[in-house]
Amino acid sequence: MTDAQPLEDRSPGLLKGVERAQRAPAGRFHSLAHLIDVPALERAYHRQRSAAAVGVDGGTKEAYGQNLEANLQDLQARLKPQRYRHQPIRRVHLPKARGKTRPIGLSAFEDKVVQDALREVLEAIYEQDFLDCSHGFRPERNAQDAVRTLKRIVERGEVSWLYEADMVSFFDSLDRNKLKERLGIRVADGSLRRLIGTCLHVGVLDGDAVWEPE
Numbered sequence: 001m002t003d004a005q006p007l008e009d010r011s012p013g014l015l016k017g018v019e020r021a022q023r024a025p026a027g028r029f030h031s032l033a034h035l036i037d038v039p040a041l042e043r044a045y046h047r048q049r050s051a052a053a054v055g056v057d058g059g060t061k062e063a064y065g066q067n068l069e070a071n072l073q074d075l076q077a078r079l080k081p082q083r084y085r086h087q088p089i090r091r092v093h094l095p096k097a098r099g100k101t102r103p104i105g106l107s108a109f110e111d112k113v114v115q116d117a118l119r120e121v122l123e124a125i126y127e128q129d130f131l132d133c134s135h136g137f138r139p140e141r142n143a144q145d146a147v148r149t150l151k152r153i154v155e156r157g158e159v160s161w162l163y164e165a166d167m168v169s170f171f172d173s174l175d176r177n178k179l180k181e182r183l184g185i186r187v188a189d190g191s192l193r194r195l196i197g198t199c200l201h202v203g204v205l206d207g208d209a210v211w212e213p214e
Contacts, residue, residue, distance in 0.1 A: 011039060014124045021128040029125060033191035036079060036117045041072045044116035048109070055108035056090045056205055064109050075110060082194060086111050088203040088210060105171075105204060115199060118192075125186055176200050176213065 010018070013035045020027060045068065050061045064071055078084040087108040093101035107115065123139065130138060135146035153159055180197065187193060203210045 010120070010124070011035065014120065017121070017124040018128065021125045025129065028186055028188040030188045032121055032187065032189040033195065035121050036076075036114075036192075036195075038072050038076050040117045040120060041075060041113055042068070044113045044120065045072065047116055048112055052112075053092070053106050054090075055106045055111065056088050057108040057110075059109035061109060064113075071110075075113070079114070079195065082191065084114065084195070084198065086114070086199050086202045088205045091204050091206040103206075111199070114195075118196060118199065121192070122187075 017029065017032070017035070020029075045061070045065070048061050052061070054060060075084070087110075089105040089107055091103050091105055093103050096102050127138065133149065135141045135143070135149070150162075179200070180193065183193065183196065201213060203212050
């Protein structure tokens with residue numbers, strides 16, 4: 001997982017999106033795909049971890065960066081006419097206690113760059129909707145911040161009970177059609193929605209077996 005950049009490091013187009021999302025919480029965005037340009041892809045590239053596990057192509061940040069400008073130009077040239085195709089996700093199983101395992105999915109490096117550029121655009125819109133008490137997967141926040149906030153609330157006696165829930169295999173059972181319906185409430189840009197669909201509907205390589213999401 002990568003860290004989001006501060007507001008001052010975002011492009012003028014993204015900053016305009018942030019301002020509009022703040023002004024019009026119910027507004028729809030019809031022009032977003034153009035924000036995923038070469039500079040946006042380069043920002044996404046630099047946010048990737050050098051030591052991250054590799055996907056099906058075995059590609060690394062170092063290898064991709066050896067011809068970075070040409071690679072990003074080629075990627076953007078495929079994104080613009082919607083010729084980009086997300087590679088299958090490599091599934092690995094991490095050991096857990098009591099002999100159990102935890103499956104995780106590893107995308108190819110170039111796909112990580114595209115995903116992170118998409119996240120940057122969507123975050124500019126949706127980050128404005130969250131309450132201050134929300135901490136999960138938000139920029140400049142982490143689990144320790146959530147624990148400290150909860151500790152203060154408990155110590156002040158503002159709660160009498162706590163509820164903990166864990167979604168088992170959440171991303172494996174996610175209803176992608178419902179997700180896209182929710183996305184359409186704010187995002188009307190068809191090109192961006194098709195790109196998101198490309199990233200959602202990819203096969204998973206688990207050992208020698210490949211399965212497609214339903």
